[in-house]
Amino acid sequence: MAGRVTDRVAVVFGAARGIGAAIAGRLAEEGAIVWIADGKAVEGEQTAQQVGGHFMPCDVSEERDVEAVISAIVEAHGRLDICIQNAGIFPETALDEISTAEWDKVLAVNLRGSFLAVRTAFGPMKQQGYGRIVLTTSITGPRVVPPKHAHYAASKAGLIGLIKAAALEGAPFGITVNGVEPGNVLTEGMRAERSQDFIDGMAAAIPLKRLADPREVAHSFLFLASDEAAYVTGTTIVVDGGQTLPEGKA
Ligand SMILES: NC(=O)c1ccc[n+]([C@@H]2O[C@H](COP(=O)([O-])OP(=O)(O)OC[C@H]3O[C@@H](n4cnc5c(N)ncnc54)[C@H](O)[C@@H]3O)[C@@H](O)[C@H]2O)c1
Numbered sequence: 001m002a003g004r005v006t007d008r009v010a011v012v013f014g015a016a017r018g019i020g021a022a023i024a025g026r027l028a029e030e031g032a033i034v035w036i037a038d039g040k041a042v043e044g045e046q047t048a049q050q051v052g053g054h055f056m057p058c059d060v061s062e063e064r065d066v067e068a069v070i071s072a073i074v075e076a077h078g079r080l081d082i083c084i085q086n087a088g089i090f091p092e093t094a095l096d097e098i099s100t101a102e103w104d105k106v107l108a109v110n111l112r113g114s115f116l117a118v119r120t121a122f123g124p125m126k127q128q129g130y131g132r133i134v135l136t137t138s139i140t141g142p143r144v145v146p147p148k149h150a151h152y153a154a155s156k157a158g159l160i161g162l163i164k165a166a167a168l169e170g171a172p173f174g175i176t177v178n179g180v181e182p183g184n185v186l187t188e189g190m191r192a193e194r195s196q197d198f199i200d201g202m203a204a205a206i207p208l209k210r211l212a213d214p215r216e217v218a219h220s221f222l223f224l225a226s227d228e229a230a231y232v233t234g235t236t237i238v239v240d241g242g243q244t245l246p247e248g249k250a
Contacts, residue, residue, distance in 0.1 A: 003031030014087025060113030167234030183240025207242030
């Protein structure tokens with residue numbers, strides 16, 4: 001099958017559902033061999049079956065889990081071409097009510113998980129002299145912030161620094177490192193974690209007047225994971241329906 005990532009070996013962390021499942025689907029449609037690594041075993045297995053890929057259970061904040069996933073992939077295929085770290089959590093809590101444990105948990109999944117994925121993927125990618133790493137950040141943190149997202153915003157803004165640092169150190173080895181900054185995307189996580197009022201309010205504030213479908217975001221991951229993006233590194237693509245454009249309320 002001819003596609004944009006034919007026979008590339010890919011892992012997507014956090015792909016049992018939502019944006020990650022859409023990314024896994026697009027990569028598979030374009031010919032990649034796709035591995036899904038996620039904490040949700042039942043949904044992860046189902047999504048892997050749907051896209052014709054493989055599943056491994058994984059908590060991305062745990063060093064040994066991330067290493068086990070990448071070792072299994074390299075053992076099975078002899079290489080790892082594409083690593084996407086999309087697992088993330090987004091509890092909504094006012095700053096003065098965020099416990100130290102909740103702060104650490106959000107940073108552990110969103111930021112440390114991404115560091116672990118990058119560090120581990122660097123092993124096989126440096127050896128083979130090729131790699132495409134894409135991290136899911138957000139407009140929340142790097143560009144804007146709603147109330148009750150201090151830990152989340154800090155974690156997603158931190159990813160921008162990680163992307164730049166990793167891009168610089170990966171470049172001599174043919175590894176590119178980039179990110180996607182989604183706006184508001186209608187996913188299972190969004191429906192579970194946010195009220196309908198929040199969703200309606202966001203839709204009203206977005207110039208395109210709706211939230212994104214996960215596939216609309218997945219296309220940018222596919223581009224950054226493909227050879228079309230060979231000269232793109234250390235940067236992000238914003239996919240937000242124009243949400244960060246308005247200077248004030250119209
Ligand atoms: N939905 C949005 O509006 C939006 C906007 C900007 C950024 N994002 C980011 O996109 C990513 C996906 O969001 P989504 O809306 O699809 O969420 P979701 O909750 O629908 O899906 C997230 C997936 O990540 C997995 N996951 C969570 N913690 C994990 C862990 N510790 N280890 C392994 N897997 C884990 C979940 O099991 C789930 O399958 C997140 O990083 C989120 O911060 C989402």
